[in-house]
Amino acid sequence: MALTTLKVPTELRDRIASEAQAQHVTIAGFLDQVIDEWEHRRRMESVGRAMRDNPPDADYWSEFAEFDAIGGGTDS
Numbered sequence: 001m002a003l004t005t006l007k008v009p010t011e012l013r014d015r016i017a018s019e020a021q022a023q024h025v026t027i028a029g030f031l032d033q034v035i036d037e038w039e040h041r042r043r044m045e046s047v048g049r050a051m052r053d054n055p056p057d058a059d060y061w062s063e064f065a066e067f068d069a070i071g072g073g074t075d076s
Contacts, residue, residue, distance in 0.1 A: 008016075020030035056064075 016027055016030060020027045023030060023033075025033070
């Protein structure tokens with residue numbers, strides 16, 4: 001994997017390094033986690049908008065209730 005340098009203010013670099021050390025990961029590992037979480041949050045926000053714009057209809061809720069009744073909605 002190729003490496004590069006990012007220019008950030010010293011204070012930001014120190015914050016990133018401190019948090020990476022607290023989590024026992026490298027700075028690269030910490031930044032990877034942060035980006036993964038940010039991308040996940042964006043996807044979930046998109047799903048939320050789609051659900052608000054296109055709320056489930058009665059058929060959906062009926063099918064959901066049937067699925068839940070047979071235990072489809074549990075972790076067991």
